[in-house]
Amino acid sequence: MAITNGTTDDRYIVWLDIDNTLYPRSTRIAELMGERIHEYFLSLGFEENDARELHLKYYTQYGLALRGLMKHHDIDAQDFDRRCDGSLPLETILKPDPKVRKLIQDIDRSKARVWALTNAYSTHAKRVLHILQLDDLIEGVFFCDYAEPNFSCKPEREFYDEAMRVAGVTDASKCLFVDDNLNNVKAAKSLGWGCSVLYSEREEGHTMKEHPQVEGVDVVIGRLEELRQVWKHVFTDASS
Missing domain, CATH: 3.40.50.1000 (HAD superfamily/HAD-like)
Incomplete structure (x- = not known):
C-alpha cells in the first residue's frame, strides 16, 4: 500500500x-522495537524462551514477526502496531x-x-x-x-x-x-x-x-x- x-x-x-x-542505528530504535515485540509475545501467554524463539522464527521466515503472528495466532495487527511501533518514543530519540x-x-x-x-x-x-x-x-x-x-x-x-x-x-x-x-x-x-x-x-x-x-x-x-x-x-x- x-x-x-x-x-x-x-x-x-x-x-x-x-x-x-x-x-543511525545508534538510536537503538531497532532494539527498543524488539523489546516491545518480545513483550507482545509474552502477553499472548508464551514463556520467555518460546517467545524469543518464535520471534526469531517468524522474522526469519516471513520478513516480519507480525506476519507470523497473523498467520498462526489470529492477532489484531492494528493493536500490535499501537503497542509496538506506536509506543516508541520517537520524538525524544530522533x-x-x-x-x-x-x-x-x-x-x-x-x-x-x-x-x-x-x-x-x-x-x-x-x-x-x-x-x-x-x-x-x-x-x-x-x-x-x-x-x-x-x-x-x-x-x-x-x-x-x-x-x-x-x-x-x-x-x-x-x-x-x-x-x-x-x-x-x-x-x-x-x-x-x-x-x-x-x-x-x-x-x-x-x-x-x-x-x-x-x-x-x-x-x-x-x-x-x-x-x-x-x-x-x-x-x-x-x-x-
Missing part, C-alpha cells in the same frame, strides 16, 4: 528504506539531520523521483519522516498494509512488484534502491532493479574501497553521502 499521488513517467525512481537507513535532508534535496527531480519503501505501517513511516523533516521531500511511501490480512513485505517479490505498480514504474532498471537489510537488497537486485545498494553504516573517514563485495548486491556503502558517487547520474551537477 502507498501514500501517493504518483503517475507513470520514465524518470529513475529512488527507493529509500526508512528505519536504520534515514537515521532528530533531523541536515546532511540527510541536503542529500535528498540534491536529487535532481527532472531525472528521478524519490519514494520511501518500508516494512512499517503507514503511521510509523509518516511519523518518522515528519520527525526527520523529510516528508516534504518524499513523493510517495510504499508500506506494509497491516489492515490487509495477507499483506506482503520485503523481501517478497509481491511487495516490490506492487510498489512498482503503485508508483507507476514499468521499467525495473529505473529503480535505485538502498536498504540496510541484505535480504531486501538482494531481492530487489534479483528482480532486475537498476542499482541495489546495501547500507552498512560506518564511521566518518572510511572509504568505499574498504567495503567487501557482497554477492547479489551492486554496491555496499557505509555512509548515505556515498550515494552521490553511486547514483551520480541522478544528482544535481552542484552536488556531484
